[in-house]
Amino acid sequence: MPHQDIHAHRELLKELLKELRHEKRLTQVDLAAVLEQSQSFVSKYESGERTLDILEVRFLCLRLGVSLVDFCSRLERKISRAEGTTL
Numbered sequence: 001m002p003h004q005d006i007h008a009h010r011e012l013l014k015e016l017l018k019e020l021r022h023e024k025r026l027t028q029v030d031l032a033a034v035l036e037q038s039q040s041f042v043s044k045y046e047s048g049e050r051t052l053d054i055l056e057v058r059f060l061c062l063r064l065g066v067s068l069v070d071f072c073s074r075l076e077r078k079i080s081r082a083e084g085t086t087l
Contacts, residue, residue: 012079017052
């Protein structure tokens with residue numbers, strides 16, 4: 001996969017992570033408390049300064065009451081729309 005595609009997909013991932021937090025009506029501070037992390041942890045992955053691995057994403061989803069499958073499906077839909085493709 002070309003580097004530019006990965007960068008574009010990471011932007012969509014960051015967008016989705018922020019959307020999830022907003023849907024749950026949480027501030028970064030609130031979410032950090034739910035995750036038992038610092039606010040800077042949330043800020044860094046939302047800004048792209050830090051990348052979450054799949055287990056961290058799973059943990060975040062569990063704490064927010066979203067299945068990992070649903071999260072991945074939403075991400076796939078975002079990527080497909082951005083690329084003008086369908087699954």
